[in-house]
Amino acid sequence: AQSVTQPDIHITVSEGASLELRCNYSYGATPYLFWYVQSPGQGLQLLLKYFSGDTLVQGIKGFEAEFKRSQSSFNLRKPSVHWSDAAEYFCAVGGTSNTGKLIFGQGTTLQVKP
C-alpha cells in the first residue's frame, strides 16, 4: 500500500540552528515526492518537489531535500532556521499516472525558539 510516514509529530529548534524533518515513503513505482508547508489559517504551499535527476533538490525559503531510494526517504533540511519557519510541514508522494492524487504524511509541527 502507498503511504508516507513522518516520524516526528513535533520538533522544536532554536532560531539559527539547523533543521532536518524526516519523511519515509512506501510506493510501488518511482514516486514523485513533495514537501509542503502550512501556516495557521493558510493553505498548503509547495516548498520543493522531486521528479527525477539530481537527488538533492533545492526549494524556496532556503530549504532543500535529498531523495534516497535505498532508504525510501526524502528528508527536508535547512541550515539555519528563522522564526518565520514555524509552521506545519507535510511530505507527500504522488504517482506518474494521469491522476494527480497526493498521499500525505501526518505532518510535523515545527516550533522555533528565540
Next chain:
Amino acid sequence: EAGVAQSPRYKIIEKRQSVAFWCNPISGHATLYWYQQILGQGPKLLIQFQNNGVVDDSQLPKDRFSAERLKGVDSTLKIQPAKLEDSAVYLCASSLGGGPDTQYFGPGTRLTVL
C-alpha cells in the same frame, strides 16, 4: 496571478444538516481537487476533476458527499447529511494538468459539525 479561492472560510452546522463549499481555481487550470484534512492528519483526496469530468472519486463517501464542477471552472462540494466525523478543513487545489503538475491550494473551509 490570483490564487485558489474558497468560501466560506468557516462554517458551523448541526449534525444531519447540509452544507456546501465553493471553490474557484486558478484561471486556466484544468484539474481541480478536493481534499479533506482532519485535525492532526495530512490531507486526504476526496475527488479529482479534469475539466468537468471526474478522474478519481474513490475516497468520496458517496452516500453523503457530492461534488460537481460546472463548465470545467468553479466547483462545489456538498455534504448531506453531515456527521460529527465530517468536522475537518476542506481544501481545494488546482493544477495546470493532471499527473505530477504542481497543485496550488486554497486557504480551506473549516467545518465544525456539532
